[in-house]
Every structure is written in structure tokens, then in C-alpha cells.
Amino acid sequence: MHIPFFSKTPEPPEFYKQYAAQFASKSLPELEEARFVVFDTETTGTNAREDRMLSIGALELKGNKISLSSSFELYVKQEVFNEEAVAIHGILRENRKYKKVSEEEAVKAFLEFIGDAILVGHHVGFDIGIINYALKRLGAPKLKNKFTDTGVLYKRTVHLVNITDPNKVYTLDDLCEELNIAKTDRHKAMGDAYITALAFLKVMSKLKTNKKLKLKQILLN
Amino acid sequence: MKNTIAERVADFLKRYPPFQFLAADSLLQIAAQVQVLYFEKDKAIFKEKDTNHSMFYVVKDGAVRVFRTVDNQPKIADICDEGDIFGLRPLITKEDYELSASANEESIIYGIPIDLFLPIALAHKEVSNFLIASFASNVSDPYSLEESGKLFTEYSVERNSEIFDLQKARYSKNILTCSPDTTIKVAAKKMSHRDVGSIVVTHEEKPVGIITNRDLRDRIATGDFDISDSVDKIMSKPVKCFQKDPTVAQAQLIMLKNEVNHLCITEDGTPDTKLLGLITEHDIVVSFANNPVVLLKEVKLAKRTKRLRDVRLKVSRLLKKYLDQNLPVSQILNILNEINYAIAVRALELSLLKMETPPPCKFAWLALGSQGRKEQLLFTDQDNAIVFDNVPEEEYEATQAYFIKLARITTRAMHKVGYAYCPADMMASNHRWCQSLSEWKKQYHIWITDPSPETQLLSAIFFDYSYVFGDTQLVTKLSDSILDTLDANPMFYRVMAKDAIRSPSPLGFFRQFLVEEGGDHKDFFDIKARALMPLIDAARVLSLNHKLRNINNTAGRFERLAELEQNNKEIYENCSYAFKALLKFRTKQGILHDDSGRFIELATLSKAEKLKLKRCFKSIHDIQELLTLRYNLK
Numbered sequence: 100m101h102i103p104f105f106s107k108t109p110e111p112p113e114f115y116k117q118y119a120a121q122f123a124s125k126s127l128p129e130l131e132e133a134r135f136v137v138f139d140t141e142t143t144g145t146n147a148r149e150d151r152m153l154s155i156g157a158l159e160l161k162g163n164k165i166s167l168s169s170s171f172e173l174y175v176k177q178e179v180f181n182e183e184a185v186a187i188h189g190i191l192r193e194n195r196k197y198k199k200v201s202e203e204e205a206v207k208a209f210l211e212f213i214g215d216a217i218l219v220g221h222h223v224g225f226d227i228g229i230i231n232y233a234l235k236r237l238g239a240p241k242l243k244n245k246f247t248d249t250g251v252l253y254k255r256t257v258h259l260v261n262i263t264d265p266n267k268v269y270t271l272d273d274l275c276e277e278l279n280i281a282k283t284d285r286h287k288a289m290g291d292a293y294i295t296a297l298a299f300l301k302v303m304s305k306l307k308t309n310k311k312l313k314l315k316q317i318l319l320n
Numbered sequence: 321m322k323n324t325i326a327e328r329v330a331d332f333l334k335r336y337p338p339f340q341f342l343a344a345d346s347l348l349q350i351a352a353q354v355q356v357l358y359f360e361k362d363k364a365i366f367k368e369k370d371t372n373h374s375m376f377y378v379v380k381d382g383a384v385r386v387f388r389t390v391d392n393q394p395k396i397a398d399i400c401d402e403g404d405i406f407g408l409r410p411l412i413t414k415e416d417y418e419l420s421a422s423a424n425e426e427s428i429i430y431g432i433p434i435d436l437f438l439p440i441a442l443a444h445k446e447v448s449n450f451l452i453a454s455f456a457s458n459v460s461d462p463y464s465l466e467e468s469g470k471l472f473t474e475y476s477v478e479r480n481s482e483i484f485d486l487q488k489a490r491y492s493k494n495i496l497t498c499s500p501d502t503t504i505k506v507a508a509k510k511m512s513h514r515d516v517g518s519i520v521v522t523h524e525e526k527p528v529g530i531i532t533n534r535d536l537r538d539r540i541a542t543g544d545f546d547i548s549d550s551v552d553k554i555m556s557k558p559v560k561c562f563q564k565d566p567t568v569a570q571a572q573l574i575m576l577k578n579e580v581n582h583l584c585i586t587e588d589g590t591p592d593t594k595l596l597g598l599i600t601e602h603d604i605v606v607s608f609a610n611n612p613v614v615l616l617k618e619v620k621l622a623k624r625t626k627r628l629r630d631v632r633l634k635v636s637r638l639l640k641k642y643l644d645q646n647l648p649v650s651q652i653l654n655i656l657n658e659i660n661y662a663i664a665v666r667a668l669e670l671s672l673l674k675m676e677t678p679p680p681c682k683f684a685w686l687a688l689g690s691q692g693r694k695e696q697l698l699f700t701d702q703d704n705a706i707v708f709d710n711v712p713e714e715e716y717e718a719t720q721a722y723f724i725k726l727a728r729i730t731t732r733a734m735h736k737v738g739y740a741y742c743p744a745d746m747m748a749s750n751h752r753w754c755q756s757l758s759e760w761k762k763q764y765h766i767w768i769t770d771p772s773p774e775t776q777l778l779s780a781i782f783f784d785y786s787y788v789f790g791d792t793q794l795v796t797k798l799s800d801s802i803l804d805t806l807d808a809n810p811m812f813y814r815v816m817a818k819d820a821i822r823s824p825s826p827l828g829f830f831r832q833f834l835v836e837e838g839g840d841h842k843d844f845f846d847i848k849a850r851a852l853m854p855l856i857d858a859a860r861v862l863s864l865n866h867k868l869r870n871i872n873n874t875a876g877r878f879e880r881l882a883e884l885e886q887n888n889k890e891i892y893e894n895c896s897y898a899f900k901a902l903l904k905f906r907t908k909q910g911i912l913h914d915d916s917g918r919f920i921e922l923a924t925l926s927k928a929e930k931l932k933l934k935r936c937f938k939s940i941h942d943i944q945e946l947l948t949l950r951y952n953l954k
């Protein structure tokens with residue numbers, strides 16, 4: 100029942116309705132059939148509330164396959180600027196090398212690209228937070244996708260004997276080192292997304308050897 | 321839209337033919353449509369008679385084996401490495417796959433859609449020429465090159481011996497030479513520097529004579545000539561020459577007829593034309609492959625990890641042959657371990673060359689677990705550790721970092737050769753297993769004096785180590801310290817003995833086999849945990865108690881124990897026999913099913929095999945009784 104008096108949230112914008120409509124089906128697909136989107140954002144800083152996205156890189160992954168033909172890479176115009184972060188991601192405020200779009204355009208395009216896919220990222224909570232705050236600025240609710248995190252999944256594969264510090268947080272660099280992945284284009288959204296995708300495939304193969312793995316077991320929400 | 325990854329893919333592809341012939345924009349167009357595929361070791365990419373995938377493949381990382389199934393046995397046609405193309409021919413001929421392809425190790429592969437590639441390829445003359453040339457070239461195994469699209473192949477693993485004699489002999493093209501007026505001393509130095517047994521004396525690039533180790537022995541060491549004389553005084557001349565591309569059979573015949581061990585290859589086969597190469601008797605013997613002496617030699621001369629892998633593949637076949645011939649297991653173990661050991665040593669030597677500086681102090685490389693016990697028949701995981709000399713505290717970190725780096729390079733090389741990484745990371749590249757002598761002593765002291773569940777887990781691996789490479793003194797000191805600590809803590813023997821009787825007898829009350837009750841291997845018999853491990857554990861604790869050194873393999877340990885304890889001689893001898901029988905059993909099962917052979921499906925065993933297994937279990941029962949009594953475990 101819809102009671103206007105209690106409904107605090109305003110009607111979401113049209114683009115969000117279209118996106119949300121894709122989540123009608125409740126059953127999870129088989130692991131091999133599931134569509135994953137591995138993504139990463141470069142931002143002006145490390146605070147999801149204050150900082151803004153500068154670029155998004157995302158790749159589609161199904162089974163053991165990454166299709167470069169459906170990939171997503173955008174650079175975003177931002178007023179918020181942080182000099183310190185430039186040293187990490189190397190994205191300048193004014194750069195003519197790549198065309199930039201507005202945050203609104205970027206978020207709309209991103210939602211269209213991900214659809215109801217399962218999101219994968221390294222410390223993905225932050226990247227999802229960044230997108231969610233951008234959605235909020237557009238008057239839209241949060242992302243509805245299922246997600247999983249390569250940092251958390253990797254930790255499950257480390258042999259008990261070798262866990263010296265149970266609270267250790269594995270960085271993407273740690274994973275590259277341990278899983279033998281070349282660190283090209285590190286700290287570019289697309290480069291990190293690709294590295295994360297390879298890490299995801301490798302970690303999944305390690306997890307799969309132990310038992311019959313179900314999609315549900317790797318999801319974090 | 322900009323696509324960073326497609327640019328990287330293009331950067332990779334442009335290093336290899338035929339992509340190198342393409343213009344940057346066409347290449348980028350192709351790269352943007354690439355599919356990146358990940359395959360675990362041994363996962364199939366495509367199988368014979370599958371309909372083609374409408375894309376062909378390029379190996380990005382790892383290696384892929386392409387093979388045909390003949391009489392249910394895989395026959396390897398080729399192994400594709402980084403940058404190699406495979407699976408292209410069926411796309412062009414529009415047929416199903418004639419060969420199968422599987423990941424030979426963990427691999428990342430690019431899939432390129434043919435519909436996109438073909439029009440671009442046909443528009444570039446170089447690309448189509450390359451493709452035609454690759455399909456048309458003729459080699460020992462016609463399938464391999466057609467399938468892989470390579471012009472030359474380093475691997476042609478399986479050879480048919482009839483056509484083999486007609487094969488081109490392999491010879492070195494990079495020949496050590498000197499002029500006739502060189503002094504013998506300089507020539508000998510050159511030979512020793514390059515570590516070769518011969519030097520060709522040339523005049524205007526034409527071979528005039530040759531000096532071999534034998535000449536140095538017969539003419540210099542005897543004092544007949546002086547080392548300051550010029551080489552033309554002692555060289556053998558004229559040299560036997562032959563034209564380009566002799567077959568193995570031809571080369572061998574000429575050598576036999578002329579009683580020489582070296583043959584020069586010249587442009588027209590006479591000594592009056594330019595020198596092109598040199599065939600030695602060794603080259604010929606190596607072509608005849610599969611005998612252990614040759615394999616060992618090949619390992620020692622290997623300059624690249626690839627060649628070690630080649631040897632490894634041959635070793636697997638050697639093992640199968642030996643088992644078919646029913647040779648005694650102890651003998652097979654000896655031979656295989658010599659080769660495994662040599663491969664490890666060579667891999668380390670090669671890795672040391674890759675390090676920028678020599679090691680900062682003495683160190684030793686240890687093999688652990690089954691490798692340490694020298695019981696490795698099938699290729700299993702690598703378990704290894706480094707112990708280095710004690711260094712001042714301020715240098716410790718840097719020293720450890722150096723050895724970890726060395727270990728990383730080495731374990732990676734070993735991985736390429738075919739020894740899988742240890743899933744529990746018990747490798748010298750883990751800082752816990754790369755420590756100084758005193759740190760190791762401390763570690764063992766903790767394990768022995770304060771046994772925890774972790775110790776139980778690790779002792780099986782770390783109390784069976786053997787020296788592989790480096791400084792032997794360090795290992796002796798470590799062993800001394802461990803034996804002393806054990807002496808002071810006899811309780812530890814009890815802990816170990818308890819561990820050894822933990823797995824109950826493999827037979828149930830009704831003399832039926834106890835099988836696994838759950839998991840992936842439900843209803844399979846776990847021969848490792850239930851039969852081999854109890855024997856291994858028992859042998860370890862008893863021989864540590866007797867302070868037996870330098871005998872690590874279980875069968876050997878039991879034999880030695882039988883000599884020491886006359887009253888239990890029979891039990892020990894039976895155990896030794898049982899262990900060898902079980903190991904052979906496991907190995908045969910492993911070869912049959914192409915896995916570690918650990919889990920046995922009882923339904924596939926014959927009655928006789930089951931009986932034989934059961935006879936072995938009697939010894940397990942006896943040795944467990946002995947341990948229970950001796951260490952008061954009841």
C-alpha cells in the first residue's frame with residue numbers, strides 16, 4: 100500500500116527506475132552463467148562522502164572469460180579537486196588527452212552498463228559508496244546489485260598455517276604479488292579493474308578446487 | 321571510447337608475428353574485440369571433434385599443450401608459449417578441431433574472433449604469407465606446426481623412431497673459434513671460459529683444424545708441447561666436414577667411419593668454404609633421448625628453463641617405461657631422484673645468474689617433504705626452504721630479502737618446469753621458510769619443546785629435509801642442533817609416535833577397505849593418508865630416535881632400522897617392502913588417471929591387487945603396535 104504521508108523518499112528519477120526494474124527476478128544464476136562486472140573508480144580522495152569520482156573502469160566477466168568488446172571506461176569532470184591524489188592516479192583537472200563527461204552522464208552510463216550484474220571490486224565497499232553518493236546527489240536511491248570483494252575472497256584461500264596476522268588487509272598490490280599478476284596501468288580505473296578481474300579469476304579457481312562452489316557462497320550481501 | 325586494456329593487448333600482440341605486420345589502428349581494432357580467458361592447469365580449451373569456436377587463440381601467459389588422442393593416450397603435438405598462436409587452421413578450413421588443447425600450466429589466453437581478423441589479415445600481404453608459410457612448412461610432426469602457426473618449433477616431444485633417423489641433426493651454430501697462431505694457453509682459456517670441450521681453428525672463416533680436450537691431454541699434459549706454442553702445432557687436421565642439414569643417421573655414420581667425435585658443418589661440405597656449425601657426438605646422443613645419463617647431461621647443459629621442462633616431460637615417459645618393465649622401485653627412485661635433484665640444482669644455478677649480485681653469505685637450499693625423503697615419483701608440489709649463514713642483526717633484513725628474491729625466481733622457474741607451487745606456501749619464497757641458521761634452530765626448538773597442532777602439521781614436512789644446493793656445513797650444523805634438542809626433549813618422540821598411529825589401520829573389522837565417507841572422494845580409498853603416511857611417520861620417529869642421518873627415504877630408513885634392531889628385523893623389513901609396493905601402486909594409479917594417484921577407486925582394482933594391498937596393511941598394523949608399546953601410547 101502506498102501512503103503518501105509516510106513516503107519520505109521522493110519518486111526516483113526515470114533512469115533509476117529503468118535500472119531498478121531489472122532486479123525483478125529473485126533467483127540467482129549458476130556461477131558459470133552469472134554476469135559479473137569488475138570495476139574500479141579513481142577518486143579525489145579516500146572519503147566516500149566528501150570525495151568525487153574522476154574515472155570509472157569496468158569490465159564484463161562471464162565464466163572464465165573477459166570480453167574487451169564490452170568494457171566501460173569514462174573520465175569525469177569534477178569541481179572538487181585534490182592535489183595530493185593526483186600523485187596517485189595522475190588524472191589532471193584539465194587534460195585534453197581524454198574527453199570528460201559530467202558526473203550525471205557517467206553515473207547514468209554506468210548503471211546502464213552494469214544492469215543487474217554482480218559487482219566485483221577490490222575493497223569494493225568504497226567504490227560502491229562513491230557511486231551511491233553520486234546517485235544521492237542525483238536524487239536516486241542506492242545501487243541494488245549483489246557484490247563481492249577480491250580482498251575478502253583472497254583471504255579465504257590463504258592456508259591457515261600462513262595466517263600470522265588474522266586482521267591483515269590485503270591490498271591490490273599484495274594480490275598482484277601473491278597471484279603473479281603484472282602491475283601494468285596500476286592506479287588507472289581501467290587498469291585496476293583489469294587486474295582485479297584477473298585476481299578474481301585466479302582466486303575463484305583456488306576456491307573452486309576445494310568444493311562445489313555456489314554463487315551464493317561468494318556474495319557479500 | 322578510450323580503452324586502456326585494448327591498448328595493452330595491442331602492445332602485447334604487436335611483438336609477435338603475424339600481428340607485427342599490422343598497422344597500429346587495425347591492431348587496436350582487433351584488440352578491442354579480444355576475449356581474455358583464464359584457464360587453470362589441465363583445463364581443456366577445446367577438444368578433438370568440437371565444432372570450432374570461431375575464434376583463434378594467442379597465449380598471453382603460461383603455456384598450452386596441443387595434442388591428439390591416439391589409442392586413448394594423449395600424444396603431444398606441440399607446446400605453445402607466450403605469443404604463440406593455436407587453433408587457427410580449423411577456422412580457415414572451416415572444419416572441426418582435429419586436435420585438443422589444454423592449459424599446460426595456469427594460463428591467460430587471448431581469444432581473437434576470426435570474422436574480424438580474416439579481412440584485416442587478407443588485406444596485408446605479409447600476414448597472409450606468414451599464415452600460408454606456417455601451414456605449409458614440413459616438420460617431423462606435421463600436425464604440430466599446422467596447428468600452432470609457428471614456423472619453427474622447439475618442442476617436438478613425441479618422435480617416431482623410424483623417421484627419426486632421417487631427422488635433421490641438431491648442431492650448435494655458435495662455435496668457439498681461434499686463429500692458427502693463437503697460443504695453446506689462450507685457446508684453452510677460451511674453452512674453459514665457455515665450458516666446452518673443443519675449439520675450431522679457422523683461417524679466413526674456413527676450418528683448418530680442431531683442438532679437443534683429448535688433444536690437451538695427449539699433447540700438453542704429457543709435456544710433448546708447451547702451452548706457449550701455437551695451436552696449429554697440436555690441432556687435429558684436417559677436420560671432417562659435412563654440408564648443411566645432415567640427418568642424425570648420416571652424422572653418426574661419418575663419425576663412426578672416421579673415428580672422430582666432432583664434425584664441422586660448412587657451406588658446401590668441404591673444408592674450403594665458410595664454417596657454419598659443429599656437431600659433437602654429444603649432440604647425436606642427446607637426439608636419441610630417453611636414457612637417464614643423457615637426460616642428466618641435458619639438465620646440466622640447460623641454459624633456459626624451457627629445456628628443463630623438456631627434460632621433465634621425457635622423465636615422465638621414462639618413469640612409465642620403467643614401471644612397465646617392472647624394475648625395482650628403489651632403483652627407479654634412485655634414477656628419478658638423481659634427475660629431479662639435478663633439475664633443482666640447475667634451476668637454482670640459472671636463478672643465481674639472474675640475480676644482480678652474488679649471495680651476501682653462505683646458504684643452503686633444502687628440499688622438504690616427499691622431495692626431501694627422495695620419494696618423489698610423480699611430479700608433485702614443490703616444498704623447499706632456505707637456510708643462510710648467521711649475519712649481524714642490521715644486515716638481517718637485507719640478507720633475507722635477497723634470498724627471498726632468489727627463491728621467488730627459483731620457485732617460478734620450477735613452476736615452469738612443471739612442479740606446482742605448494743598450495744600451503746611451504747616454499748623458500750615465504751619469509752617464514754627463508755631464515756638464518758640461528759633462526760631455524762630457534763624455530764625447531766619451539767616445535768620440539770612446545771608441540772602444538774601446528775607442529776604436527778609441519779613436522780611431517782620439516783623433519784624430512786635434504787640438502788640440494790649450497791653450503792653443506794650449514795645443513796650439518798642444523799641437523800646437529802635438532803638432534804641435540806631432541807636428545808634433551810625425549811617427550812617429543814612420543815608426540816611424533818602418537819601422530820604416526822593416528823590414522824587407524826586401513827582395514828575395517830570385516831577386513832574390508834575403509835573408504836572416505838564424504839567430500840569429493842567419497843567411497844575412494846585414500847592410499848596416502850591411510851597407508852603411506854603411517855609408514856612414513858613411523859620411519860621418521862624411529863630413525864630420529866636412533867639419530868640416523870642422511871637417510872631420508874622411508875624404505876631406506878626401515879632397512880637401516882632392521883640392521884640396528886635385530887629383534888624387530890622382520891617387522892622393519894616387511895615395512896620397507898610394503899612401502900615400496902604401496903608407492904609403486906600409487907604411482908601406477910597416478911599414471912593411469914593422470915593425477916597424484918592418492919585416491920583409488922576400489923571398483924577398478926582386480927582381486928589380486930586388492931589382496932596385495934591388504935598384505936601390505938599387515939605391516940602397518942605391526943609397526944603401529946610396535947610404536948604403541950615402545951612409546952607407551954596406550
